[in-house]
Amino acid sequence: MKKIIVALLGVTLITTSAFAQQSREDSLNREAAKTEIWEPKPTKVEPGKTPSDAPSDAIVLYNGKNLDAWHRLGGGKAGWKIEKDGTLTVVKGSGSIETNQSFGSCQLHIEWRSPAIIKQSGQYRANSGVFFMGKYEIQILDSYTNQTYVNGQAGALYKQHIPLVNATKKPGEWQTYDIIFTAPQFYADGKVQVPGRFTVLHNGVLVQNNVDIKGTIQWIGPSVYEAHPSKLPFYLQDHDLDGGSPVSFRNIWIRPLD
Ligand code: MG
Numbered sequence: 102m103k104k105i106i107v108a109l110l111g112v113t114l115i116t117t118s119a120f121a122q123q124s125r126e127d128s129l130n131r132e133a134a135k136t137e138i139w140e141p142k143p144t145k146v147e148p149g150k151t152p153s154d155a156p157s158d159a160i161v162l163y164n165g166k167n168l169d170a171w172h173r174l175g176g177g178k179a180g181w182k183i184e185k186d187g188t189l190t191v192v193k194g195s196g197s198i199e200t201n202q203s204f205g206s207c208q209l210h211i212e213w214r215s216p217a218i219i220k221q222s223g224q225y226r227a228n229s230g231v232f233f234m235g236k237y238e239i240q241i242l243d244s245y246t247n248q249t250y251v252n253g254q255a256g257a258l259y260k261q262h263i264p265l266v267n268a269t270k271k272p273g274e275w276q277t278y279d280i281i282f283t284a285p286q287f288y289a290d291g292k293v294q295v296p297g298r299f300t301v302l303h304n305g306v307l308v309q310n311n312v313d314i315k316g317t318i319q320w321i322g323p324s325v326y327e328a329h330p331s332k333l334p335f336y337l338q339d340h341d342l343d344g345g346s347p348v349s350f351r352n353i354w355i356r357p358l359d
């Protein structure tokens with residue numbers, strides 16, 4: 102009889118302690134649930150097969166076939182050359198090319214290449230650039246061993262922010278930019294309310310980490326903001342200054358972040 106009582110007591114104690122533990126877990130789960138957010142669910146997006154490929158929700162601006170998404174900056178037909186393999190190359194003097202569509206904040210993927218045979222130096226070697234909203238330039242330049250002012254080398258927010266590192270590949274090799282651009286906001290009187298920002302990965306390496314934009318880029322003098330609409334086209338620069346050093350492009354896609 103004594104044995105039975107001891108055994109029953111044991112079972113009761115085990116049951117009670119298991120129950121207490123379960124109840125403690127339930128209570129913790131209830132507390133944790135208070136900071137869980139379940140809705141709305143982020144849209145499901147199919148990534149490209151490689152990180153360079155456009156994901157399912159991107160707007161493809163150039164895929165090697167045509168320049169339908171572009172025109173010449175200032176008006177007219179985009180005059181850059183599409184090679185047999187789909188590579189798009191600057192034609193000196195044909196002008197910069199601008200998107201037909203306007204964009205505000207966005208994620209942009211773009212691949213570019215300096216010519217394998219380099220002829221010039223400094224700012225004359227494979228100079229182009231991505232001009233967000235036509236005003237804020239992420240510099241494209243052969244900066245593999247080419248010396249120039251560092252706030253004007255590849256990956257610079259031109260004359261505003263020096264890249265954190267130089268991730269440039271050899272001339273002739275394809276390179277990627279993955280750029281997150283946050284458009285500036287303006288008060289009704291035209292003064293800047295929230296400055297714009299850039300995060301840039303060059304060949305997958307962080308070169309601009311959420312830096313502030315100081316204003317419209319300037320070759321000479323300080324940058325100052327000029328109020329503009331919340332969406333504008335961006336352009337790729339025909340900046341083959343001396344000729345003989347044209348930049349090529351491929352695989353350009355954008356994800357508006359509105
Ligand atoms: Mg440039």
